[in-house]
Amino acid sequence: MKMRNKQRKSSAFCCNAGSRCSLPVVVWSLVGCILMIHLYSVIRQNDDENIQARLKHLAITRELEEVEEESFHMPPPRGRRSPRAVKRRGPRKPPSVIDEFLDDSSELRNFFFPDRRTVIDPSREGNDSMHYYPGRQWLDTDGNPIQAHGGGLLYVESTATYYWYGENKDGETYHAHKRGAARVIVSAVSVNQVDIIGVSCYSSKDLWTWTNKGIVLPGEETNITHDLHKSNVLERPKVVYNDRTGQYVMWMHIDDVNYTKASVGVAVSNSPTGPFEYLYSQRPHGCESRDMTIFKDEDGKAYLIYSSEDNSELHVGPLTDDYLDVTGVVRRILVGQHREAPALFKYEGTYYMITSGCTGWAPNRALAHAAESIMGPWETMGNPCVGGNRIFRTTTFFSQSTFVVPIMGLPGSFIFMADRWNPAELRDSRYVWLPLSVGGAADEPLEYNFGFPLWSRVSIYWHRRWRLPVGWKGVQT
Numbered sequence: 449m450k451m452r453n454k455q456r457k458s459s460a461f462c463c464n465a466g467s468r469c470s471l472p473v474v475v476w477s478l479v480g481c482i483l484m485i486h487l488y489s490v491i492r493q494n495d496d497e498n499i500q501a502r503l504k505h506l507a508i509t510r511e512l513e514e515v516e517e518e519s520f521h522m523p524p525p526r527g528r529r530s531p532r533a534v535k536r537r538g539p540r541k542p543p544s545v546i547d548e549f550l551d552d553s554s555e556l557r558n559f560f561f562p563d564r565r566t567v568i569d570p571s572r573e574g575n576d577s578m579h580y581y582p583g584r585q586w587l588d589t590d591g592n593p594i595q596a597h598g599g600g601l602l603y604v605e606s607t608a609t610y611y612w613y614g615e616n617k618d619g620e621t622y623h624a625h626k627r628g629a630a631r632v633i634v635s636a637v638s639v640n641q642v643d644i645i646g647v648s649c650y651s652s653k654d655l656w657t658w659t660n661k662g663i664v665l666p667g668e669e670t671n672i673t674h675d676l677h678k679s680n681v682l683e684r685p686k687v688v689y690n691d692r693t694g695q696y697v698m699w700m701h702i703d704d705v706n707y708t709k710a711s712v713g714v715a716v717s718n719s720p721t722g723p724f725e726y727l728y729s730q731r732p733h734g735c736e737s738r739d740m741t742i743f744k745d746e747d748g749k750a751y752l753i754y755s756s757e758d759n760s761e762l763h764v765g766p767l768t769d770d771y772l773d774v775t776g777v778v779r780r781i782l783v784g785q786h787r788e789a790p791a792l793f794k795y796e797g798t799y800y801m802i803t804s805g806c807t808g809w810a811p812n813r814a815l816a817h818a819a820e821s822i823m824g825p826w827e828t829m830g831n832p833c834v835g836g837n838r839i840f841r842t843t844t845f846f847s848q849s850t851f852v853v854p855i856m857g858l859p860g861s862f863i864f865m866a867d868r869w870n871p872a873e874l875r876d877s878r879y880v881w882l883p884l885s886v887g888g889a890a891d892e893p894l895e896y897n898f899g900f901p902l903w904s905r906v907s908i909y910w911h912r913r914w915r916l917p918v919g920w921k922g923v924q925t
């Protein structure tokens with residue numbers, strides 16, 4: 449009897465033809481099946497979505513990474529030499545592209561500094577809306593050329609607004625007297641200067657339309673002993689927000705007209721649009737400091753990076769918790785490499801930096817560097833410039849690095865910000881903004897270590913005209 453019961457019980461789990469199935473089992477089996485199918489389709493859908501997202505990302509970044517070529521014809525050498533001069537000094541050498549770039553009467557002038565007719569004007573609707581044209585004049589929302597040279601951006605999350613701070617050079621350019629041995633290569637025009645007008649601030653929601661918020665740190669008109677007296681030098685201002693103190697802190701290069709003071713200045717404000725209160729200047733760690741930048745890391749620590757020892761090396765050191773001073777900790781990096789105009793960024797735990805050589809206002813070849821720790825050691829990877837032509841690539845597209853901005857929502861994609869200095873008329877210096885990516889294709893052989901590339905490739909792609917992807921999340925359409 450017991451045996452029979454057992455058999456009957458167990459037969460309830462099988463559903464052979466002819467035997468009776470229990471209803472709950474059928475129902476649960478069906479529910480199970482439906483759940484399995486649902487789970488499968490959710491996973492498939494997620495996979496599909498991931499693949500779609502990846503494809504979309506690839507399509508978007510491919511557009512940014514398109515390689516564009518450039519060509520231009522060098523004008524023939526100007527003026528003939530007399531037969532006697534030819535005998536003595538040989539035939540006149542054709543001018544170099546840099547000579548042409550620095551010569552404001554060059555036939556190529558309009559190529560390097562396109563005139564007002566080609567201006568980027570955000571108030572004009574049409575095909576050019578949202579498009580960057582590196583090197584063209586760029587107007588703010590009042591219709592005036594943007595004055596924010598040697599600048600950097602700050603993103604304020606609470607208002608989803610970008611602020612662009614930079615040197616206002618809207619004054620007369622004059623030839624300052626020769627500076628000391630501070631510069632490694634001093635070209636004839638590199639001593640051109642403008643009085644300190646101040647630090648400008650512009651705001652934007654889309655990184656293309658910029659509203660002038662005015663001069664947030666003005667130069668000093670009368671007090672000749674003041675660091676910001678108009679006869680001095682204020683360059684490369686960078687602003688970071690301190691989460692602990694709730695203050696916006698500005699660091700900048702402070703110098704005299706001969707570049708012998710070689711210091712950093714610090715200013716603070718409770719608002720991103722100022723006014724900033726100038727606190728003081730110092731030689732950080734007791735060392736000369738010329739071109740510089742500030743980098744705020746994900747953990748809230750901020751660092752000062754500056755060219756030192758006659759610009760032959762860079763120094764990097766953390767700031768105090770309030771960002772108002774340096775600490776005693778500092779490292780020498782890229783020693784003997786003579787680099788300046790540092791622009792730092794971080795991607796997937798690796799620190800990257802773009803720098804220029806030291807040739808005053810004249811453009812030169814950029815280099816990309818990488819490090820596992822911001823304090824070094826830093827390794828030099830090579831020239832990141834891709835496209836244009838050889839001359840474009842060896843002159844950083846006729847510009848000099850100042851800042852690198854991450855493009856939100858597009859991991860690995862950044863905007864490289866640079867200045868195309870116009871030494872004859874510094875206020876008319878142009879902005880060269882281009883897409884930068886980490887992990888792109890190599891244009892030149894990389895440095896290899898036992899056959900393996902040490903770091904992901906950093907590439908800056910030349911574009912005559914480009915835009916951020918349509919529908920990019922910071923873009924209001």
Ligand code: GAL
Pocket residue numbers: 598638639683684739788789806807808809848
């Ligand atoms: C550059 C430097 C600029 C400015 C210029 C003056 O090398 O990056 O910020 O100082 O020299 O000649």
